Amino acid sequence: MEKLEIQPESLTSPRPGNDLERELIGRIAVGDRDAFRDLYLRYHRRLARFLTRLTHRYEDTEEIINDTLWIVWQRAGDFRNASRVSTWVMGIAYRRALKMIRRAATHERAMTLEIAEGEAAVADPVQVTEQRQVLERALAQLPIEQRLVLEFTYYMDYSCEEIAEIMECPVNTVKTRMFNARRKLRTILAESGTTGAGEGP
């Protein structure tokens, strides 16, 4: 049997930044606005991209981000080092986003955002855009909890345990949601006449 070359991509990759972020949270807890500014800028980008995928409206994304960081400002004194800062912040953002999505079903709305030029991550942006549109339609058909597990896993690179912490549910629930999401996604993509993401690089 030929040797498998299936290796996890970042098995031992450190997760840098947590020590710095803990320091920032400590400073925010005593009212340090410079620390708040640093943390805000660190999280804005990753929250914005993640949330816009869910809400499809920059105004909603912006509101969730600002509410989330506002809560971080208020609750920094409650943060316990047992958690990662990113897990804690993402948990707050998740609950805010879930409320908004359930309230307004905003993920149905059209996204109007300025697209930066020249940042295509792959060689054929047209093809990727088409694939993404197919995938986007399929993702939109998933129950929101299942979709979020997919997003947390593949877009945010969180571990199963971290996702359980963010979503405040058992680890097995995360695995089940992911299992069901993958199965349903395959079915939807097959019905739409594409293998979608199945065309490996």
Add this chain to the structure above:
Amino acid sequence: MSIDLEGARCEEEAARLLPWYATGRLPAADVERVTQHLERCAICRDDLAHERALRLLMKSDDRVEYAPQAGLARTLARIDELGQDAPIPTLASDQPLALPARRTGASQWLIAAVVVQAIGLGVLGASLLHRTSPDAARPQYETLSASRAQVTPGPHIRAVFAPTMTLADLKTMLTAENLTIVRGPNDAGAYTLASIDAHVARGGLDSAIAALRSDARVLFVEPAINGEPAAR
């Protein structure tokens, strides 16, 4: 070799861990277990390829860029509005939140009115001081942003702000760049800004100028050349 695995499913526990195997976020013991499973399970090898492709596709959506400064300024203004100099140290949960209401159109106009009023009072105050002070020949400055800041004789910046700029946003912006208003607005609506750092060199304002230029609420910004009259 091509095997039609479409529709086939592996029910083993290792199969449920494939997504985190693909992202490298599994504990070492699970990695070993999944690796061993993959050596004997063609279905899961096929699934893993799907999962990796799915991940790549989901991450390919990184072409959207955002400008965080406006949101940051609003959040800092929200902190200022409530007069909370320090966060609340202990609260049980993040859920029952006393979030302030979203700023309405009416309150935006109220803030704009306050800005206009403040500018008017500043101009009026400066005018009265000019008439009554024995030091009338020396410029008197009333600023919106830094009542305690020292006016520096160093290099200056001239800037025009959008009419929609709020007082809180202006203060946040100037504080972030260590700037203060030393004069203005003139007839064209231009303000003269200086660093609150008395020792800043002329080139030291470059980063502040760049920051102002990157903000859509700043309509015009350029360094004021030494000896050139500043905005009056």
